[in-house]
Amino acid sequence: MGGTTEARRLAERLADRADLAVTLSLAGRTMTPAPQPVPVRLGGFGGSQGLADHIAATRIDVLVDATHPYAATISANAARAAALAKVPLVALRRPAWVAVPGDRWTEVADTAGAVAALGRVPRHVFLALGRQEIAPFAAAPQHRYLVRSVDPVTPPLDVPHAVYVVARGPFADIDERSLLTRHRIDIIVAKNSGGSATYGKIAAARALGLAVVMLRRPALPQVAAVETVDDAVAAIGHAFAPAAARGV
Numbered sequence: 001m002g003g004t005t006e007a008r009r010l011a012e013r014l015a016d017r018a019d020l021a022v023t024l025s026l027a028g029r030t031m032t033p034a035p036q037p038v039p040v041r042l043g044g045f046g047g048s049q050g051l052a053d054h055i056a057a058t059r060i061d062v063l064v065d066a067t068h069p070y071a072a073t074i075s076a077n078a079a080r081a082a083a084l085a086k087v088p089l090v091a092l093r094r095p096a097w098v099a100v101p102g103d104r105w106t107e108v109a110d111t112a113g114a115v116a117a118l119g120r121v122p123r124h125v126f127l128a129l130g131r132q133e134i135a136p137f138a139a140a141p142q143h144r145y146l147v148r149s150v151d152p153v154t155p156p157l158d159v160p161h162a163v164y165v166v167a168r169g170p171f172a173d174i175d176e177r178s179l180l181t182r183h184r185i186d187i188i189v190a191k192n193s194g195g196s197a198t199y200g201k202i203a204a205a206r207a208l209g210l211a212v213v214m215l216r217r218p219a220l221p222q223v224a225a226v227e228t229v230d231d232a233v234a235a236i237g238h239a240f241a242p243a244a245a246r247g248v
């Protein structure tokens with residue numbers, strides 16, 4: 001289960017393994033998904049039972065949840081489906097970013113909290129969120145928005161001042177700094193995605209002294225998880241080890 005840089009990297013690591021047949025599952029949200037090194041399956045399964053049925057029907061031996069830390073529904077479904085289908089689950093979770101001296105973060109629970117945190121005074125806001133998450137900002141039309149997304153935002157945000165940038169990461173610090181300066185941004189709304197591909201805007205905000213409204217991560221199922229692609233490769237190997245070696 002992918003849709004992340006790590007899932008693609010993990011697939012690259014496993015693609016040539018003669019002992020494995022790997023399929024990467026994507027939700028199908030982006031119009032032109034990045035090329036992948038293994039066969040791809042697109043679209044939902046119909047909840048955890050649907051995923052469990054798919055696992056049984058296609059005789060999958062190990063389920064890997066390498067989805068985005070904010071994709072909480074599919075992670076919960078993956079945990080339930082692995083239990084229902086009685087297959088091992090390997091969860092790959094990027095560690096969250098941690099604020100360091102110089103960061104000016106305000107943490108909020110959700111996008112409604114982010115809208116409130118922007119305040120009433122008009123500001124130049126960089127929305128670094130998915131295109132399906134920005135609608136609540138129409139409630140704060142006094143701000144000027146810079147919206148960056150992988151696919152175009154349609155329909156556009158119902159506010160008088162919004163500029164759209166269509167781009168896919170990774171984004172370098174230096175480019176982020178020039179984007180923020182060019183658009184005279186004074187506050188950023190972001191998710192705590194972790195990893196390096198989208199950290200550039202956080203580093204740039206720190207360098208420029210800008211505020212960041214950070215959406216807190218959603219609760220994910222309590223399952224054993226690894227943090228790196230290397231550890232995921234090892235965990236997959238472990239899942240195939242004889243039961244005695246697995247301590248079962």
Ligand code: NAP
Pocket residue numbers: 001002003004025026027029042043044045046047048050051066067068070071072073074075077130191
């Ligand atoms: P979500 O809210 O947790 O999932 C909603 C539904 O989409 C799931 O119930 C499932 O449908 C389907 N789905 C999600 N991920 C899937 C996958 N990898 N393969 C097949 N079906 C999937 O997820 P989301 O936040 O919409 O994210 C969708 C995808 O985009 C994920 O693969 C995630 O890794 C990626 N992504 C998300 C974010 C983010 O911020 N949320 C950012 C970057 C990438 P059924 O119940 O019908 O199976």
